């Protein structure tokens with residue numbers, strides 16, 4: 001089951017929620033800390049390794065990414081798969097879809113258009 005990360009706008013805590021693809025977007029998620037429902041999706045954080053979280057630090061070194069060419073969607077897809085594998089955890093629901101689309105040759109701009117709630 002994919003994990004979705006949210007930021008609770010009310011109490012400013014970060015939470016992770018396990019939801020099935022069917023549940024996502026249909027059931028209301030509430031914050032376990034304050035019960036608020038004012039939650040913001042955090043999906044861009046893992047996507048391009050811009051995170052400052054320590055578990056992602058090894059990806060801060062471009063040499064770890066191999067032959068990454070940011071203008072080549074397939075090259076980005078390879079890097080993202082590698083990143084996903086090395087993190088060893090389930091990636092957000094959109095992650096696989098984005099990688100699939102990159103591998104199909106779509107640009108991040110096109111993908112962004114096709115997945116409206118994506119924040120690349």
Ligand SMILES: [Zn+2]
Pocket residue numbers: 008009010011012013031032033034035036
């Ligand atoms: Zn809260």
